[in-house]
Amino acid sequence: MPLAYYKRLSKRDQRIYRRSDDIAAVTLPDAASCFPLIRELERSLCADDRVAVEQKASRLVARIVYQLHTDPVRVRVRAVRPSDAGGELHGLYTWEEGKRAIIEVWMRTARKRDVVAFRTFLRTLLHEVCHHLDFAHFRFAESFHTKGFFRRESSLMRQLDPPAPQMQSPQMQSPQTQSPQTQTRSTDDSPSAEPTQLGLPFL
Numbered sequence: 001m002p003l004a005y006y007k008r009l010s011k012r013d014q015r016i017y018r019r020s021d022d023i024a025a026v027t028l029p030d031a032a033s034c035f036p037l038i039r040e041l042e043r044s045l046c047a048d049d050r051v052a053v054e055q056k057a058s059r060l061v062a063r064i065v066y067q068l069h070t071d072p073v074r075v076r077v078r079a080v081r082p083s084d085a086g087g088e089l090h091g092l093y094t095w096e097e098g099k100r101a102i103i104e105v106w107m108r109t110a111r112k113r114d115v116v117a118f119r120t121f122l123r124t125l126l127h128e129v130c131h132h133l134d135f136a137h138f139r140f141a142e143s144f145h146t147k148g149f150f151r152r153e154s155s156l157m158r159q160l161d162p163p164a165p166q167m168q169s170p171q172m173q174s175p176q177t178q179s180p181q182t183q184t185r186s187t188d189d190s191p192s193a194e195p196t197q198l199g200l201p202f203l
């Protein structure tokens with residue numbers, strides 16, 4: 001069953017949606033090689049060092065796209081999340097024809113200005129990586145929030161953030177973490193990213 005906004009899409013976008021929905025995983029050839037970098041990223045976030053977080057996040061994303069033989073993407077780590085009545089923005093992906101794509105992620109909550117939890121930050125980053133993969137790896141003309149999209153995000157999360165051995169009790173397995181609130185901005189044509197935001201449970 002597609003998500004509610006599917007029926008409002010054009011025929012062309014429905015085709016893209018279905019292709020997106022059919023891909024349930026992104027498999028990294030060597031996810032374990034990213035683990036030291038992920039721990040460094042976690043330390044930098046805990047130390048509240050925005051510059052270091054940006055460097056580590058950039059290196060991590062570069063490694064992911066390299067392993068997938070995909071075009072590079074710039075990563076920017078910002079301080080306090082923008083917010084409005086609709087909530088806080090966790091991440092933003094901007095794809096512009098002919099330019100290098102940009103992932104932006106925020107490391108502080110808007111309300112209390114606290115540094116976000118590491119797993120939340122990592123999931124947001126991987127969510128934006130999935131938008132990039134939609135365009136640059138799968139060559140979709142749009143990036144929709146489909147169930148397949150969220151499965152791909154979760155598959156990356158599982159590969160890159162394996163639970164610590166002592167946490168593998170039955171109660172701790174498969175936590176249903178809600179996807180972060182993010183946006184996609186595509187500037188190569190018209191309504192593009194907007195439908196991806198409609199009818200989603202986390203908006």
Ligand SMILES: [Zn+2]
Pocket residue numbers: 127131145182183184
């Ligand atoms: Zn998104």
